[in-house]
Amino acid sequence: MKILIVRTSAIGDIFLTLPIAERLKTAFPESEISWVVEAQNANMLKGNPYIDKIYLFHRNKKEGIRGLISATLKIKEEFEGKYFDYVIDCQGRLKNLGILKSLEYGKLIGYLPCEEPLSLFYNHKLRLKSEDTYIKKNNLVAEFFDIECKNNIYPYIELSNENKAFATQFIENNNLKRKKIAIIFATSKECKYWEKEKWIELINRFDTDYNSDAILMGAKSDMAYAREILSSCKNAYSVVGNTSLHEAMSVLEICDGAVAVDTALMHFSVIIGIPTVCLFGAEIHKTFHIEKENFIVAHKPSKKNSCQRTCSCKNATCMKNISVDDVFKKLDSFF
Numbered sequence: 001m002k003i004l005i006v007r008t009s010a011i012g013d014i015f016l017t018l019p020i021a022e023r024l025k026t027a028f029p030e031s032e033i034s035w036v037v038e039a040q041n042a043n044m045l046k047g048n049p050y051i052d053k054i055y056l057f058h059r060n061k062k063e064g065i066r067g068l069i070s071a072t073l074k075i076k077e078e079f080e081g082k083y084f085d086y087v088i089d090c091q092g093r094l095k096n097l098g099i100l101k102s103l104e105y106g107k108l109i110g111y112l113p114c115e116e117p118l119s120l121f122y123n124h125k126l127r128l129k130s131e132d133t134y135i136k137k138n139n140l141v142a143e144f145f146d147i148e149c150k151n152n153i154y155p156y157i158e159l160s161n162e163n164k165a166f167a168t169q170f171i172e173n174n175n176l177k178r179k180k181i182a183i184i185f186a187t188s189k190e191c192k193y194w195e196k197e198k199w200i201e202l203i204n205r206f207d208t209d210y211n212s213d214a215i216l217m218g219a220k221s222d223m224a225y226a227r228e229i230l231s232s233c234k235n236a237y238s239v240v241g242n243t244s245l246h247e248a249m250s251v252l253e254i255c256d257g258a259v260a261v262d263t264a265l266m267h268f269s270v271i272i273g274i275p276t277v278c279l280f281g282a283e284i285h286k287t288f289h290i291e292k293e294n295f296i297v298a299h300k301p302s303k304k305n306s307c308q309r310t311c312s313c314k315n316a317t318c319m320k321n322i323s324v325d326d327v328f329k330k331l332d333s334f335f
Contacts, residue, residue, distance in 0.1 A: 001032070003087075004084040005020060005090060006088065007035070007036070008091060010041075011245075013091075016290070019153040019155060023145075024050075024142075033051050033052050048156060049156075050156065068098070072102065075102065079102050079103055084106070085106045086105065086108075087109070088109045088141055089108065092114030094116075097121075100118075100121060110126065111137065111140075124144060152291065155268075157249060160246065164250045170251060176213055180254065181213070181259065182255040183229075184218070184266055185199055186225065192261050192319065200233055202324050204234075207233075209335075215239060217248055249268050252268060257331065258277070260276060260277070270289070275294050276294055
């Protein structure tokens with residue numbers, strides 16, 4: 001049996017969708033599980049023992065529609081002559097219609113609601129309720145294949161010895177002997193940012209209140225922002241812009257806790273089991289999360305009918321409502 005999973009982006013969504021591959025491969029070990037992913041997100045899948053083949057979708061977002069068409073035509077050539085018994089569209093986005101139309105398959109499975117007219121192409125529709133979490137979403141796929149879901153399955157990421165050695169070397173080079181708290185301060189959406197002054201106050205209080213050091217984590221594009229924070233904190237260290245995704249995850253593994261905005265590394269922090277205070281401006285934390293006790297939410301909506309998937313308030317008021325004291329109240333029971 002050949003199964004193709006279509007989840008091209010975003011990296012956090014890809015991470016949360018990984019249990020589908022594990023459920024299928026465990027139930028049908030002789031099956032071939034393939035995945036379509038945008039090339040820049042492929043590292044999330046590499047080394048995963050439940051995925052046999054990765055198809056890269058080389059989409060350049062800066063080129064807009066032209067880039068989307070070019071990437072679709074390229075992957076269409078790669079799929080020519082290939083047949084899948086099942087295709088699972090885990091994204092429900094119209095931008096992937098070209099991919100779906102390029103495939104030969106027995107059944108196309110997709111979630112509702114989705115961006116129309118995608119539902120017209122689905123042979124089997126998995127109906128979601130507004131309160132359904134990612135675990136429920138993944139289990140709906142398993143149930144279609146008559147797979148029992150007695151226990152929750154969490155995303156699996158393979159971290160190599162080289163990745164772990166990077167983290168160990170970072171700790172040794174900086175002589176970090178105290179407790180370590182990861183600071184995951186950056187995200188792709190401005191409305192999910194917390195204020196720089198609050199990060200600085202928080203990190204400085206780690207030193208005095210918890211006798212702890214902070215490790216800033218982020219991408220190259222976040223380096224200037226990180227430097228501003230570092231310049232005001234004597235107990236802060238940084239791997240921002242100097243790690244691969246897997247190296248960053250290895251650093252997280254040796255931390256004692258984390259404070260994070262809504263991003264992929266936040267989810268990984270929860271998975272590895274360290275106390276993780278997650279800052280949310282919108283209500284998305286109710287469904288877009290991993291159901292574990294160490295998923296600790298800091299959320300103070302600015303209005304009665306709070307924002308849903310992203311903070312749509314003027315100047316991201318929902319995020320600004322979260323105070324440093326709010327975060328410490330969440331952490332106090334763990335430190």
